[in-house]
Amino acid sequence: MFGAFSTNHLIYLLDGLLWTVILSALAFILGGVAGFFVMLARISRFRWLRRVALVYIQIVQGTPLLIQMFILYFGLGVFGISVPPLAAAGLGMMVYTSSYLGEIWRGAVGSIAKTQFEAAECLGLTRWQALQDVILPQALKIATPPTVGFLVQLVKNTSLASVVGFLELTRAAQVINNSLFQPFLVFGVAAFFYFCVCYPLSAWSRSLERKLNVGRR
Amino acid sequence: MHYQFDFGALLPYWQSFLSGALTTIEITVFSVIIGLGIGIACAIARRSQVAVLRAVVGVYIEAVRNTPFIVQIFFIFFGLSSVGIRMPIIAASVFAMVINVGAYTAEIVRAGMDSIHPSQIEAAQALGLSKFQIYRDIIMLPAIERVYPSLSSQFILMMLATSICSQISAEELTGVANNIQSNTFRSLETYFVVALLYIAITYLMRAAFFGLGLIAFPRRRRLGLGV
Numbered sequence: 001m002f003g004a005f006s007t008n009h010l011i012y013l014l015d016g017l018l019w020t021v022i023l024s025a026l027a028f029i030l031g032g033v034a035g036f037f038v039m040l041a042r043i044s045r046f047r048w049l050r051r052v053a054l055v056y057i058q059i060v061q062g063t064p065l066l067i068q069m070f071i072l073y074f075g076l077g078v079f080g081i082s083v084p085p086l087a088a089a090g091l092g093m094m095v096y097t098s099s100y101l102g103e104i105w106r107g108a109v110g111s112i113a114k115t116q117f118e119a120a121e122c123l124g125l126t127r128w129q130a131l132q133d134v135i136l137p138q139a140l141k142i143a144t145p146p147t148v149g150f151l152v153q154l155v156k157n158t159s160l161a162s163v164v165g166f167l168e169l170t171r172a173a174q175v176i177n178n179s180l181f182q183p184f185l186v187f188g189v190a191a192f193f194y195f196c197v198c199y200p201l202s203a204w205s206r207s208l209e210r211k212l213n214v215g216r217r
Numbered sequence: 218m219h220y221q222f223d224f225g226a227l228l229p230y231w232q233s234f235l236s237g238a239l240t241t242i243e244i245t246v247f248s249v250i251i252g253l254g255i256g257i258a259c260a261i262a263r264r265s266q267v268a269v270l271r272a273v274v275g276v277y278i279e280a281v282r283n284t285p286f287i288v289q290i291f292f293i294f295f296g297l298s299s300v301g302i303r304m305p306i307i308a309a310s311v312f313a314m315v316i317n318v319g320a321y322t323a324e325i326v327r328a329g330m331d332s333i334h335p336s337q338i339e340a341a342q343a344l345g346l347s348k349f350q351i352y353r354d355i356i357m358l359p360a361i362e363r364v365y366p367s368l369s370s371q372f373i374l375m376m377l378a379t380s381i382c383s384q385i386s387a388e389e390l391t392g393v394a395n396n397i398q399s400n401t402f403r404s405l406e407t408y409f410v411v412a413l414l415y416i417a418i419t420y421l422m423r424a425a426f427f428g429l430g431l432i433a434f435p436r437r438r439r440l441g442l443g444v
Contacts, residue, residue, distance in 0.1 A: 059412075059416065061419075062377075062415060062420075063415045063416060064377040064391065064415060066381060066383070067391060067394075067408055067411055067412050067415065068412075070394075070408045071405065071409065074404040075405050079220060156284065159286075159287045159288060160287060162287070170288055170291075173288070173291070183291065183296040183298075184292065184299065187288050187291045187292040187295070187296065190288050191284040191285075191288045191292060194284045195280065195283045195284055198282075198284070199279060199283045202282065202283055
């Protein structure tokens with residue numbers, strides 16, 4: 001009655017998967033850059049800057065990504081900027097990513113002993129030099145497992161871009177399901193695709209954690 | 218270009234906003250309570266001696282943790298209705314949430330259980346405590362106490378995730394917002410109000426978990442550790 005699931009549908013889903021990966025990569029790169037600045041603001045010497053960053057993080061982490069997507073999508077539209085779905089979705093994901101990565105990285109920097117900062121200062125390094133040559137190389141090691149772990153969240157959350165009409169894997173599955181009405185099969189395949197991307201990342205994050213043994217330092 | 222903000226248009230809808238927020242809280246409370254039970258059971262099963270049980274629970278946890286919630290909820294809601302099982306939307310939302318909370322909680326609780334040193338259990342055995350007593354007093358309570366901060370932030374994340382239930386037209390906060398914005402054409406204002414309400418619920422939950430922690434873990438309070 002509804003037609004069968006064919007190779008064409010599979011290709012359509014794979015195309016959606018490709019866009020999911022593209023959006024994830026975009027969000028990670030843009031969100032990573034923004035997140036780095038969020039981290040810098042969080043450890044700044046200026047109290048007002050730390051406050052601003054904290055408020056930013058609390059707003060972003062205190063509201064659902066879905067609502068952020070809607071605000072960006074309708075908000076930009078209101079100002080007469082017609083946004084292609086990729087831009088709205090990418091921007092939404094960037095904001096979301098920057099707040100989480102900023103906080104993860106601040107935690108990593110914060111876990112470096114304060115004496116390291118002081119020693120760098122004694123050696124006459126500027127604050128920026130100390131950060132670049134002493135703190136960040138050490139923090140990078142600690143930050144890697146949770147960052148990879150966050151990537152899983154990121155890939156999964158790109159599925160919410162479907163609500164602003166961005167044709168990624170979830171949207172593709174919805175479109176196919178609307179014509180076939182075989183939800184178990186269609187969403188099962190979509191879930192399997194997500195799993196294929198996310199599970200290796202989860203496993204990688206776990207093995208990194210074990211190798212670094214961050215929990216028992 | 219010059220957009221006139223008009224929050225006044227939303228005033229007649231304040232009751233809808235409130236009922237949406239209440240629904241969000243209800244879904245969260247139910248799914249957290251049931252999900253916590255399932256999560257603890259799964260965490261225990263994950264350390265069981267029966268290999269099959271370990272494997273089954275492992276597959277459940279990994280499958281849920283590595284797929285998006287929106288796909289899961291579509292799978293459950295549309296899937297069940299395609300085989301003739303029609304659930305009320307709220308029940309389906311809670312069901313999907315419970316499955317999710319269970320898997321995440323299981324991983325967190327398991328981490329807590331792993332952090333209990335084996336010598337503690339050996340000492341309890343030497344004192345002649347029964348298996349049930351050991352599980353309750355020596356493993357479970359201290360384990361949950363240790364992971365309490367991650368548990369509570371996970372539950373707050375799950376509360377935010379209930380917004381996705383609006384995609385199967387559940388009348389929770391986001392669902393209500395979608396209706397209101399299509400009635401008033403004041404989409405931006407509506408979502409601003411809803412964002413504020415979500416932040417309020419987040420703070421409410423943090424306060425609730427803080428209070429709950431004080432009551433549940435008196436030892437931590439006496440030691441002056443944060444909860």
